Amino acid sequence: MSDRDRIMAEFLAESFEQLDEVDHDVVTLEAGRTDRALLDRIFRTVHTIKGTCGFLELERLAALSHAGESLLTLLRDQDPNAAAKAAPLLLELVDSLRRVLKEVQATGADAGVDVAAVIERMEAAHQGLAGRRVKTAAKGRKKTQEKEPTQDKPPRVAHRKNTSSRQPGQRTRTKTTGSEQPEQPTSLPPSPGDGNNAAAGTSEPKTVKVHSATDSFVRVDVRALDRMMDLVGELVVSRNQLVVTDWANREGPEVEAVQQLDLVTSELQEAIMRTRLEPVSKVWGRFPRLARDLAEGCGKRVRLEMEGQETELDRSLLEAIRDPLTHLVRNAVDHGIETPEERRAAGKPIAGQIWLRASHEGGHVTIEVGDDGAGINSDSVAARAVALGAVTANQAAQLTPDEVARLVFLPGLSTSEQVTNLSGRGVGLDVVRSNLERVNGLVDIKSRPGEGTVIRLEIPLTLAILPALVVTAVGQLFAIPQASVVEVVHVDGTGDSGIEMVHGAPVYRLRGRLLPLVELRKELGFETEGEEQRIGSVVVLEVGERQLGLVVDSVTETQEIVVKPLGELLERIPVYAGATILGDGRVTLILDVLGLAQRAHVITEGSHAEVDVETDDGLPQLVSLAEAFLLFTSPDDGRMAIPLKRVVRLEKLRRTAVERLGDGVAVQYRDDILPLVFVFDHLVERRSVPRVNELEKKELDVVVATYGDHAVGLVVGPIVDIVEEVVGVRRPSSREGILECAVIRDRVTELLDIDYVIKLAGPSVFARATGTQELV
Amino acid sequence: MSELRQLVTFRVGRHLLGVDIEEVQEVLTAHDISAVPLAPQEVEGLLNLRGRIVTAIDLRRRLGLQARSDRQAPMVVVLRPERGSVSLLADAVGDVVEVGTEDFEDPPETLRGRSRQLIRGAYKLPRRLLLLLELDRVLDIAVGGQE
Numbered sequence: 033m034s035d036r037d038r039i040m041a042e043f044l045a046e047s048f049e050q051l052d053e054v055d056h057d058v059v060t061l062e063a064g065r066t067d068r069a070l071l072d073r074i075f076r077t078v079h080t081i082k083g084t085c086g087f088l089e090l091e092r093l094a095a096l097s098h099a100g101e102s103l104l105t106l107l108r109d110q111d112p113n114a115a116a117k118a119a120p121l122l123l124e125l126v127d128s129l130r131r132v133l134k135e136v137q138a139t140g141a142d143a144g145v146d147v148a149a150v151i152e153r154m155e156a157a158h159q160g161l162a163g164r165r166v167k168t169a170a171k172g173r174k175k176t177q178e179k180e181p182t183q184d185k186p187p188r189v190a191h192r193k194n195t196s197s198r199q200p201g202q203r204t205r206t207k208t209t210g211s212e213q214p215e216q217p218t219s220l221p222p223s224p225g226d227g228n229n230a231a232a233g234t235s236e237p238k239t240v241k242v243h244s245a246t247d248s249f250v251r252v253d254v255r256a257l258d259r260m261m262d263l264v265g266e267l268v269v270s271r272n273q274l275v276v277t278d279w280a281n282r283e284g285p286e287v288e289a290v291q292q293l294d295l296v297t298s299e300l301q302e303a304i305m306r307t308r309l310e311p312v313s314k315v316w317g318r319f320p321r322l323a324r325d326l327a328e329g330c331g332k333r334v335r336l337e338m339e340g341q342e343t344e345l346d347r348s349l350l351e352a353i354r355d356p357l358t359h360l361v362r363n364a365v366d367h368g369i370e371t372p373e374e375r376r377a378a379g380k381p382i383a384g385q386i387w388l389r390a391s392h393e394g395g396h397v398t399i400e401v402g403d404d405g406a407g408i409n410s411d412s413v414a415a416r417a418v419a420l421g422a423v424t425a426n427q428a429a430q431l432t433p434d435e436v437a438r439l440v441f442l443p444g445l446s447t448s449e450q451v452t453n454l455s456g457r458g459v460g461l462d463v464v465r466s467n468l469e470r471v472n473g474l475v476d477i478k479s480r481p482g483e484g485t486v487i488r489l490e491i492p493l494t495l496a497i498l499p500a501l502v503v504t505a506v507g508q509l510f511a512i513p514q515a516s517v518v519e520v521v522h523v524d525g526t527g528d529s530g531i532e533m534v535h536g537a538p539v540y541r542l543r544g545r546l547l548p549l550v551e552l553r554k555e556l557g558f559e560t561e562g563e564e565q566r567i568g569s570v571v572v573l574e575v576g577e578r579q580l581g582l583v584v585d586s587v588t589e590t591q592e593i594v595v596k597p598l599g600e601l602l603e604r605i606p607v608y609a610g611a612t613i614l615g616d617g618r619v620t621l622i623l624d625v626l627g628l629a630q631r632a633h634v635i636t637e638g639s640h641a642e643v644d645v646e647t648d649d650g651l652p653q654l655v656s657l658a659e660a661f662l663l664f665t666s667p668d669d670g671r672m673a674i675p676l677k678r679v680v681r682l683e684k685l686r687r688t689a690v691e692r693l694g695d696g697v698a699v700q701y702r703d704d705i706l707p708l709v710f711v712f713d714h715l716v717e718r719r720s721v722p723r724v725n726e727l728e729k730k731e732l733d734v735v736v737a738t739y740g741d742h743a744v745g746l747v748v749g750p751i752v753d754i755v756e757e758v759v760g761v762r763r764p765s766s767r768e769g770i771l772e773c774a775v776i777r778d779r780v781t782e783l784l785d786i787d788y789v790i791k792l793a794g795p796s797v798f799a800r801a802t803g804t805q806e807l808v
Numbered sequence: 809m810s811e812l813r814q815l816v817t818f819r820v821g822r823h824l825l826g827v828d829i830e831e832v833q834e835v836l837t838a839h840d841i842s843a844v845p846l847a848p849q850e851v852e853g854l855l856n857l858r859g860r861i862v863t864a865i866d867l868r869r870r871l872g873l874q875a876r877s878d879r880q881a882p883m884v885v886v887l888r889p890e891r892g893s894v895s896l897l898a899d900a901v902g903d904v905v906e907v908g909t910e911d912f913e914d915p916p917e918t919l920r921g922r923s924r925q926l927i928r929g930a931y932k933l934p935r936r937l938l939l940l941l942e943l944d945r946v947l948d949i950a951v952g953g954q955e
Contacts, residue, residue, distance in 0.1 A: 266859030508843060556845035598854075599863045599893045601949055605846050611854055611861050619842040619854040619861055 036088070042251060043084045044137050047129070050077040054126050055321035062119035062324070063335070068108070071115055074122065075104040081129060090142040093132045099151040099158075100125045106161045114161060121157055123321070124150055254347065257307055264301050265594045265613070271297040272615035308348075312390045312399065313341035315354045319361050323386060326365040333372055333383040334365055340390035345397050349491055352471045353399070356464040360401040360487055361386065363461070368405035368485055378482065380404065397493060402486040408479040410436045417442060424762050426772065437479040441465040472515070500593045500622065502614070503571060503584040505552040509620045510584075511593055511612055516625040518572040518579060520587050532682070537753055539682075540570055540581045546682065547572065547581045548754060550632040552623075555607060575629045578756075582628070591615065595622060607631055661776060661783075662735060663752040667712050671781040673774075674735060676754060678786055680743055681736040690732070696793065699734075699745065706736065708745040709793040711784065715769045739790050746786070753777070811909045815931075817938060818885060818898035821873040823923075825898070826905070826931070826938050833886045835901050838864070848949045852897055855884065862886060866897045870946060871923040887943075894947060905938065907931040915939065 054077050057070045082097035103125075107115045128150045135145045275294050320336050327334035345353075369375075369384030376382060389400040414428040417439045428436070440461050468475045472492050479485040492498070492515070500511040501520070521542065523531065531540050531549065538549040549570065570581040593612035597603065606627035614620050660676035689699045690708065697708045735746045755777055762774045769792070771783045815826035816835070841853040841864055852866040864884060868876055876882060882897040915927045916937060928942040 262859055506845065508845075558845070596861045599861070601851055601863050601865075601892075601894065601947075602844055602847055602854075605844070607846065608844075611842075613856050613859060613861065617856055618840055619856050621842070621844060621854075 039084075040088060040136070040140075043088065044133055045251065047077075047081050047084075047133055050080070051126050051130055051133075052317040053077070055123070056317055058119050058122045058126065059320040059324050059336075061115050061122075064116060071104065071108050075101065075108060078104060078125070078129075085142075090132075090136060092142045092145060092147050093129070093136065096125070096128055096132060096147045096151060099154045100129070103154045103158050103161075106158055110161060118157060118161075121153060125154065252307070257304070260304050261308070264297075264304050267297055268301055268594075305346075308346050309344040310347050310350050311342050311344050312350065312397075313338075315350055315357060316341055316388055319358075319388065322358065323361060323365050326362060327369070327384075330366060331371060332365065332369050334369055335383050335385050336361075337385065337387040338389075339387065343390035343392060343397055345491065345493065349471055349473075349493075352467060353473070353489065353491060356467045356475075356489070357388075357399070357401065359461075359464055361388070364401060364403040364405070364485070368403035370406050374406070392493075393490075397491045399489045399491065400486055401489075402484060404484040407481040407483055407485055408437050408440065408477075410479075410481070413437070413439050426762070433480075434478060437477045437485075440477065441475065472513075498593060498595065499590060500612070501571065501590055502588045502620070503552070503569070503582075504586050504588060505584045506556060506558050509588070509614065509618065510552070511591070511614075511620050511622045512571060512573070512582070512625065513609070513622065514590065516573050516575065518574050521570040521572065521581070523568070523570055538583075539754065541681070542572065542581070546676075546679065546754065547579060548632075549581045549583050550628060551583045552628075553583075553585075555628055555632055573625050573629075575626055578629070580629055580632070593620075593622065660754065660756045661781075662754055663776065663781065664733065664735075665749040665752060666715075666782070667749060671752070671776070671779050672748070673776055673781045673783050674737065674746070674748075674786060675783075678737045679735055680738060682751060683734040683736060683745070685732045685734050685745075687730055687732060701736075701745070706743060706745045708732075708734065708747055709790055710747045711789055712747075712749070714789045714792040716767060737786055739787070744790055746789070812906050814904050814906050815938065815940065816885065816904055817902035818883065818896075819900045819902060820867045820871060820898050823871070824902065824933075824936055824938050825867070825941055826907075827885070827887075827896075827941050827943060829904055831887055831891065831943060833888045836884050836886065838882045838884050838897065850949055852882075855895070857886060857893075857895075860893060862893045862895050864895050864897050865946070865949075867946075868897070868899075870949075871926060872921065873923075891943070891947065896941075896946070905933065907933075907938065912940075 054074050057074050060067075061070055061074075078097050078100045082094060082101055085093040085097065100122075103118070103121070107118055128145075128147050132142050132145045132147065136142050271294055274290055316338055319338070323334050323336040364386045365384075369386065370378070370380075372382045375384065385404045387400070387402050389398075389402070391398055410433055414423075414431070414436050417423050417436075418425050418428050420442070422439065422442050423431070431439075441464070442462060465475050468489055468491070474490040476488045476490075477485065478488070499514040501514055501517050502509055502511050504510070521540075523540075531538055533539075538551075540547040540549050547570075568583075568585045569587045570583055571587065572579055572581050591614065593614070595610045595612060598605075598608055598611055602608065607624055608627070609622045609624035611619055611621050661673040662676050662679050662682075663671055663673050666672045683701075685699055690697050691699065693705075693707075697710075698705050699708060700706075732747050733749065733751050735748055735751075736743050737746050738744075757776055762772050765771065765773045765782060767782070769785050769788050771785045774781055774783060814829040816829050816832045817824055817826045819825070836857075839855070841855045843853045844851060847853075850865055850870045852864040852869075855862050855864055862884075866876075866882070868874065876899065880899060882899060883901045884895045885898055885901065886895040911932045912929050913932065914929055915924055916930055919927060919939075926942055926946050928940045931938040931940065
């Protein structure tokens with residue numbers, strides 16, 4: 033790379049970055065927050081571009097930035113309103129500069145972009161302002177002298193002389209020179225050739241000064257950082273090997289050296305990780321401009337507030353959330369904020385408010401995009417979801433407002449009634465969600481009609497390093513990201529382990545909940561040899577809002593691991609999220625919890641009450657339309673199902689334990705009385721099948737289910753399985769006591785109407801359930 | 809006329825195989841290779857190359873040969889990073905040999921089935937045939953996996 037190329041690359045990168053800031057500053061100016069420092073900063077950026085492009089022989093860019101600089105010079109002396117009014121023109125300047133810079137980036141020259149029109153407009157503005165400046169000149173000059181930044185400090189008049197001499201549009205200005213402008217030189221200095229040469233002549237010393245302001249920063253190729261990350265990872269591994277050696281009984285300089293090495297390595301690792309962190313403002317920088325332009329485009333007024341811009345994230349993550357965030361801001365302006373008329377009618381301030389808020393929370397960065405707009409229209413979202421076949425009308429009716437709002441993350445569900453030119457480009461919120469999930473992030477939405485919508489993103493701090501639980505199975509080590517681990521339960525293989533088999537599928541009772549178990553050994557393709565399972569530990573994992581228990585041989589330790597990709601040949605295996613190198617140098621696979629759960633087909637819902645509490649705390653959740661059911665067999669060998677969220681426990685009760693109580697039956701259960709309902713007694717038979725009297729069986733399958741605040745024991749047929757499925761085919765049932773017929777696990781299954789059956793069983797059951805105290 | 813190229817040679821079963829020296833980063837003795845359950849059977853596992861994780865493809869299994877006995881520690885031919893992080897497991901590694909195009913011919917008739925697809929051709933060496941691996945296909949595990 034030649035010197036010129038290198039300078040060019042640096043110049044382009046720096047300029048693009050600074051123009052993003054200028055965007056932001058101009059929008060702030062326009063909003064009326066006039067600050068001399070803002071104008072100074074804008075001026076400096078344009079000035080720097082002008083200086084450098086003279087050196088790089090970019091004529092059009094020089095002319096354009098020159099015109100911009102002249103205008104800005106005048107604006108700095110004007111009253112604040114003038115700058116605010118000039119904002120659209122300044123934005124136009126920024127856009128043109130960007131266009132030319134892009135052209136330069138692509139072709140190495142700036143010949144292909146026409147900037148004459150913008151220059152002309154700026155000159156016209158310049159003229160208009162110059163006329164007004166007579167009145168404010170004295171005041172302006174005084175201010176200027178106080179606050180002028182040092183690098184722009186050539187004597188005022190001379191500087192301006194200089195500027196005007198390079199003004200490419202001199203002829204249009206000749207009529208204003210003289211009487212109207214005291215400071216304008218009445219006789220122009222001899223023109224030093226074309227504008228470009230002049231710019232080149234003055235640029236170099238100034239460029240040097242500007243660079244001195246950024247001396248404390250160095251531009252580094254990202255690949256160099258990545259390589260450093262890799263190498264420091266190796267160093268950490270070597271360090272770990274060294275530190276593992278037993279030094280405790282030794283003394284001498286080498287022990288100290290090892291300790292020192294240990295310390296320095298840790299600090300080096302941390303320092304290099306920090307080099308990859310960048311503030312979210314890097315992505316947010318362009319949002320004020322974006323919001324402004326969008327709002328203007330659809331006749332709305334929007335104020336964008338940003339909080340926590342200094343919050344830092346790993347650069348790869350920052351890139352990953354760039355598009356999702358842009359989409360959300362776009363959405364907020366386009367769909368969230370109402371028109372001024374609508375807002376006035378609703379008694380809200382005319383200007384809509386959009387806010388971005390970033391903060392560190394635990395091991396995460398949370399970013400909120402909120403607006404005080406109309407909120408999501410639940411009815412239309414629900415209707416759309418039903419039309420798409422994502423949920424049934426029945427399901428939709430039972431969803432809470434927050435659950436309905438989450439439906440907007442479904443593919444193909446656009447909330448806009450009409451597609452506008454701003455949004456509705458085929459990128460939906462489902463893409464936002466999948467982008468977030470790709471980096472182990474989460475997204476959640478809250479919306480209140482008439483009050484607005486808040487979308488909350490949760491992003492891990494870094495992709496590269498995460499704490500993990502190391503477990504063993506099939507004689508091998510595996511790492512599980514700690515973020516998905518809820519708890520570890522050690523199970524001793526003897527006696528009452530709490531593990532039960534439900535039709536061949538093991539479940540674990542954890543504090544009153546049924547946790548489906550997944551055997552790691554089995555999921556990895558190893559046979560469990562039929563004999564009793566050697567169960568060591570159950571790692572309770574969280575997948576979205578669901579939990580499952582992963583059965584492993586043992587849990588060894590927690591380690592910080594560096595996640596490395598698996599490579600093309602292996603990355604398609606869904607149960608691995610990557611690989612890592614442990615302290616002893618061994619390569620270890622990282623389990624993908626979601627992939628495991630999907631492969632095992634057993635994910636169950638946490639108790640519903642808990643989920644709701646979490647929702648109110650604003651914890652994000654994944655949208656899941658899969659429902660969990662408990663399946664059992666009916667006397668005529670049909671299949672029936674109960675929603676798992678109503679199930680508290682499964683019990684097998686001895687027949688002899690059943691006691692008659694009045695018209696009904698009950699059992700003593702956990703120091704209480706559990707009323708029993710024989711489900712099949714209350715259902716109309718479909719065909720005459722000789723029915724086994726349930727009471728004649730030795731053991732009864734009892735599902736302890738919730739009924740309001742109470743528990744009722746439902747005596748059902750043999751339990752088949754617990755499944756989680758997105759139920760496709762459903763239709764209403766004519767049979768009493770049956771809510772719907774659905775196809776679950778490829779079989780027609782009747783969904784039991786629990787409440788109906790319990791009511792049919794008579795008020796006595798319910799009365800008894802409420803009055804258990806008296807009976808005990 | 810004749811174009812010379814240098815090949816890294818290695819032995820797998822009774823075959824002498826070679827790849828262009830430009831394709832090879834380094835050769836080392838296999839140490840801990842971590843197995844990857846559910847991986848295609850040709851993948852022996854993952855190994856740690858100074859902090860880089862490299863996938864090891866067992867050439868015996870890839871070529872449909874008998875499995876290596878446990879006592880035989882394989883050699884690892886690590887390919888250049890441009891190929892992805894992959895390496896080939898061989899029984900033993902031989903010399904780097906210089907071959908000319910005039911010695912190049914089609915794969916011998918004795919090669920059949922799967923292995924034939926993975927060999928680009930053969931170089932006649934003074935005492936034996938050196939088979940040039942078709943790396944693109946060797947690394948594309950889906951190819952020839954049906955047999």
